[in-house]
Amino acid sequence: MRLLLVEDELDxxxxxxxxxxxxxxxxxxxxxxxxxxxxxxxxxxxxxxxDLGLPDQDGITLILRLRELGVRAPVLILSARRSVDDRxxxxxxxxxxxxxxxxxMAELLARLRNLLKRKNPSGNEATRLRVLDLExxxxxxxxxxxGQLLQLTPQEFVLLEYFCRNAGRVVTRSMILDQVWGxxxxxxxxxxxxxxxRLRGKVDSNGQQPLIRTLRGVGYVLKDR
Amino acid sequence: xxxRTGNPKLRSAAWRISLWATLAFAFGTMLVFVFLxxxxxxxxxxxxxxxxxxxxxxxxxxxxxxxxxALYGRVVREVAELAGREVPNKLxxxxxxxxxxxxxxxxxDDSLQLWVGAGSGEDTLRAILTSRMLPDQPTDVRVKGFxxxxxxxxxxxxxxxxxxxxxxERDELRVLNSLxxxxxLLWLLIVFFGFAIVFSTTKRMLSHVRKITEAxxxxxxxxxxxxxxxxxxxxxxxxxxxxLNRMLDRIENSMxxxxxxxxxxxxxxxxxxxxxxxxxxxxxxxxxxxDQAEPIVSAIEELxxxxxxxxQSLDVAESKADALRLTRTPINLNELIRVxxxxxxxxxxxxxxxxHFHTPNSATIEADAALVHRMVANLFDNELKHLPAGxxxxxxxxTEDDSVSLIxxxxxxxxxxxxxxxxxxxxxxxxxxxxxxxxxxxxxAVARAHDGTVTAANPETGGAQVTVTLPLVSSENIVSFNAVxxxx
Numbered sequence: 001m002r003l004l005l006v007e008d009e010l011d012x013x014x015x016x017x018x019x020x021x022x023x024x025x026x027x028x029x030x031x032x033x034x035x036x037x038x039x040x041x042x043x044x045x046x047x048x049x050x051d052l053g054l055p056d057q058d059g060i061t062l063i064l065r066l067r068e069l070g071v072r073a074p075v076l077i078l079s080a081r082r083s084v085d086d087r088x089x090x091x092x093x094x095x096x097x098x099x100x101x102x103x104x105m106a107e108l109l110a111r112l113r114n115l116l117k118r119k120n121p122s123g124n125e126a127t128r129l130r131v132l133d134l135e136x137x138x139x140x141x142x143x144x145x146x147g148q149l150l151q152l153t154p155q156e157f158v159l160l161e162y163f164c165r166n167a168g169r170v171v172t173r174s175m176i177l178d179q180v181w182g183x184x185x186x187x188x189x190x191x192x193x194x195x196x197x198r199l200r201g202k203v204d205s206n207g208q209q210p211l212i213r214t215l216r217g218v219g220y221v222l223k224d225r
Numbered sequence: 226x227x228x229r230t231g232n233p234k235l236r237s238a239a240w241r242i243s244l245w246a247t248l249a250f251a252f253g254t255m256l257v258f259v260f261l262x263x264x265x266x267x268x269x270x271x272x273x274x275x276x277x278x279x280x281x282x283x284x285x286x287x288x289x290x291x292x293x294x295a296l297y298g299r300v301v302r303e304v305a306e307l308a309g310r311e312v313p314n315k316l317x318x319x320x321x322x323x324x325x326x327x328x329x330x331x332x333x334d335d336s337l338q339l340w341v342g343a344g345s346g347e348d349t350l351r352a353i354l355t356s357r358m359l360p361d362q363p364t365d366v367r368v369k370g371f372x373x374x375x376x377x378x379x380x381x382x383x384x385x386x387x388x389x390x391x392x393x394e395r396d397e398l399r400v401l402n403s404l405x406x407x408x409x410l411l412w413l414l415i416v417f418f419g420f421a422i423v424f425s426t427t428k429r430m431l432s433h434v435r436k437i438t439e440a441x442x443x444x445x446x447x448x449x450x451x452x453x454x455x456x457x458x459x460x461x462x463x464x465x466x467x468x469l470n471r472m473l474d475r476i477e478n479s480m481x482x483x484x485x486x487x488x489x490x491x492x493x494x495x496x497x498x499x500x501x502x503x504x505x506x507x508x509x510x511x512x513x514x515x516d517q518a519e520p521i522v523s524a525i526e527e528l529x530x531x532x533x534x535x536x537q538s539l540d541v542a543e544s545k546a547d548a549l550r551l552t553r554t555p556i557n558l559n560e561l562i563r564v565x566x567x568x569x570x571x572x573x574x575x576x577x578x579x580x581h582f583h584t585p586n587s588a589t590i591e592a593d594a595a596l597v598h599r600m601v602a603n604l605f606d607n608e609l610k611h612l613p614a615g616x617x618x619x620x621x622x623x624t625e626d627d628s629v630s631l632i633x634x635x636x637x638x639x640x641x642x643x644x645x646x647x648x649x650x651x652x653x654x655x656x657x658x659x660x661x662x663x664x665x666x667x668x669x670a671v672a673r674a675h676d677g678t679v680t681a682a683n684p685e686t687g688g689a690q691v692t693v694t695l696p697l698v699s700s701e702n703i704v705s706f707n708a709v710x711x712x713x
Contacts, residue, residue: 009496015503022510053492080495081488089552102499102532105506155567181568184595185602186533189609194571217509217522 001116002043005029006036006062007051007078016049019105025112033057033065040071047116049108051078052088060087063096074115076108106170106219129164131224134203134211136164145203155180156199163212163222172219196220239431243424251416258408265404269397270376274363277378280308281390284328285380288388298339301330305341308390325393327375329353333385342391344370353377353389366391373398433462441469449477480548487539494535502528537663540596544670551593551674558588558622558629561601566620569605577614584622588629590695592675600671603664604633604691612637616688624697628677631693639683648681668693 003025007013013029020027028043030036033056040048048066052059063075077088077098088098097111129136133146141157143150152160159180163171173192177183196212204210213221284305291300305328327342329349340346352368363378375391382388433456440453452473455466502525509521543549566580573580590597608618612635621632640648649669665681668691672679677695684690 009500011500012496012503015500015507019503019507080492080499101495102502102528105503177568181564183564183568183598183602185599186529186536187602187606188530188533189572189606191569191572191605191609194575195568198571216518217525218506 001047002026002028002045003112004036004040004043004045004048004073006031006033006049006054006059008032008053008055009051012051016108020109023109031055033059033062036062037065037069040066041069045071045073046119047073047112048075049078049112050075052081053079060091063091074119076111076115078103104170104172104174104219106172107175109169110166110171110175129161131164131167131222132211134160134164136161143203145208150202152199152202156195156202159195159199160203163220167222168224170215170219170221175219237428237431239424239428242427243420246423247416247420250419251412254412254415258412262401262405262408266401269400273376273392273394273397274378276311277363277376277390277392278361280311281378281380281388284308284390285382285388288330288386289382289384293384301328301339302341305390309341325395327389327391329389329391331387331389338386349375349391353379365394430460430462434465437462437466437469444473449473449480480546483543483546483548484550487543491535491539495532498528498532534663537667541663541666541670544674547673549596549670549674551596553591554594555589556592556594556597558590558631559584561597562620562622562631565601565605569609572609573618576609576612577616578608578612579617581617581619582621583619586624588622588624588697590629590675590697592695593671596671596674600668600693601631603668604631604693607664607691608633608635627697628694629697631695633691634684634688635690636688639687639689640681642683645681645683649679665691 001024003020005013005016005020005027007016007029008031010031013031017027017029028039028045030039033054036050036054048063048071050059050063054062059077059079063077075091075096077091077096078101079088079098080101092098097115099108099111127138129138134143135145136143136157138161141154143152143157143160159176162176162180174184174186176192176195177185177187196214200210200212203212209223211223213223215221284301287304288301291297305326309326309328327346327349328339329337329342329346330339331350331353332338335350335354337346337350340349342349348369349366352366356364356366358364358366358377358379361378361380363376365374366377367374371393373393373395375393377389377391379387379389433454437453440451444451452470453466455470456463505521505525505528509518509525512518512521540549562582562584566582570580612618616635616637619632619634621630621634623630623632648665650666665679669679672693672695675695677693679694680692682690682692
């Protein structure tokens with residue numbers, strides 16, 4: 001996957017480039033709009049990350065210019081601004097996405113995956129999900145581990161489904177709140193942790209190998225190996 | 226709008242101004258007309274008196290010089306009738322039956338010697354005898370059978386008899402009456418036109434003021450793009466509009482500056498936070514030992530709290546300046562509370578708290594979803610953090626005519642009385658709270674941005690109560706709201 005990273009703050013550009021490369025992307029970086037334009041036209045990129053505050057031009061102007069020049073790759077917009085610009089909303093509706101700074105790396109990676117998936121839909125959706133010995137029937141809304149049916153509430157099933165779809169990848173509390181409860185909130189209480197704790201009590205019960213791991217300060221991961 | 230209530234015509238300033246102006250104008254013109262009429266009346270009287278005095282002298286001369294024979298009566302009568310035809314102010318139609326003038330000669334024994342005029346003259350003589358007459362000074366005499374008094378002049382001739390010449394004031398009064406009627410009609414016309422002109426002028430002027438008021442009231446909290454209408458004329462109203470617009474320019478400018486400041490503050494703080502968080506995450510992934518990871522983890526958590534604090538502080542600051550930017554969408558409050566309870570119930574149960582949710586009917590508000598979600602989450606967080614185990618939180622949604630109240634009640638210890646009045650200032654923290662004390666200030670900020678209110682109280686029955694009241698959107702409004710958006 002070829003990725004163009006347009007970010008003028010070299011500090012941020014540096015760690016983003018390394019993290020993205022670790023995640024398996026081929027990253028080219030640009031620090032201003034001119035360079036970005038040149039790179040985007042010459043190299044065929046699968047996805048772009050564009051910061052809104054560039055030194056020579058506005059990030060949105062750059063994106064619109066690239067679209068005019070025939071660049072079709074989806075864009076993840078990074079913004080340190082307070083309010084979400086209406087024009088960003090417009091781009092969001094056009095298939096692009098935005099993320100406000102600061103963000104968790106896991107969330108950035110998840111959003112990139114979503115953008116790429118939207119670009120190349122994998123066709124027919126699976127009706128069953130399987131992670132190690134954990135199995136989910138999406139039609140009957142039933143989950144079982146090692147053949148034993150788990151007694152889950154509908155909410156817990158949605159949470160587990162989200163984990164299974166992102167098996168092996170880190171999910172943050174914000175991502176869980178956004179994807180499972182549909183809210184971009186940041187409670188300063190342990191609401192999400194208690195849900196995970198309860199789910200773990202049902203999934204990882206009676207001495208089985210624990211599947212849901214807590215990565216403190218980062219989030220959670222469902223083991224797939 | 227309040228201008229539209231009651232009877233709008235009678236309440237409008239145009240009506241009052243023109244009413245008072247017309248009253249003053251009518252009074253003034255009435256005074257002028259009364260004065261004019263007095264003048265005309267006096268002039269007419271003076272002219273008829275002069276005529277009477279002249280004629281009575283002529284008649285006296287004639288009576289003196291004419292020998293007192295059989296012809297005397299005829300000659301004097303002839304002369305008197307001639308004089309009667311030259312009566313001033315006389316209407317021509319009255320020439321046939323001339324009863325507006327009489328000639329009377331009174332003997333020294335108060336007998337009627339000669340009478341020229343309508344009727345026998347006895348009544349007139351009696352009236353003259355009962356009234357005090359001054360020589361050379363015409364006097365008013367009321368005669369039985371005549372509605373209008375006579376103006377009578379008298380002269381004494383050599384033979385001791387007296388000659389009276391009387392002129393009815395009827396014609397004089399008729400002239401004055403017709404003058405009065407004309408004056409009155411003219412006055413009514415002038416007053417009516419005066420009122421119409423004043424009313425239409427002030428109305429036009431004030432309708433402009435009303436347009437300015439309406440435009441100004443449309444200018445909402447952070448929507449400062451609208452301007453009041455202005456005109457080409459350079460009068461006071463136009464200047465009012467121009468001044469308002471200049472004021473709005475300045476407010477918009479400072480609002481824009483505030484946004485620029487908060488934006489750049491957010492940007493300048495967020496960029497280093499992003500870099501820090503990213504580096505910490507990278508070093509965390511490189512660290513495998515648990516005891517080395519611990520400080521990094523707590524640093525990341527501190528950073529996330531700092532970010533949330535920054536966001537809420539800026540929201541509270543912008544809301545206090547009425548500058549919070551909103552993107553409104555319809556939100557079903559019941560559905561939102563239901564989802565939030567699902568989210569918070571496990572944590573509450575973990576702490577030994579119970580939640581009750583009661584709502585009779587569904588309520589939909591038109592609000593900024595992100596802000597309202599965070600506001601409601603703050604309400605739950607607040608209960609979760611401060612309530613001791615074993616307590617119950619009761620959540621109610623109450624709909625009024627045009628507003629909806631979201632009420633959080635608990636049976637805990639309640640707010641401590643000394644912080645109760647300061648709760649929404651953003652500087653108060655509960656004892657032992659690890660939050661930043663902005664929770665309730667943020668709730669207040671969001672409610673204010675949506676034209677709503679928040680109240681906190683310790684009810685009589687115990688515990689604490691927080692009530693958020695927001696304007697309600699009825700189902701028709703949602704339809705029109707969607708229609709407007711579809712049209713855009």
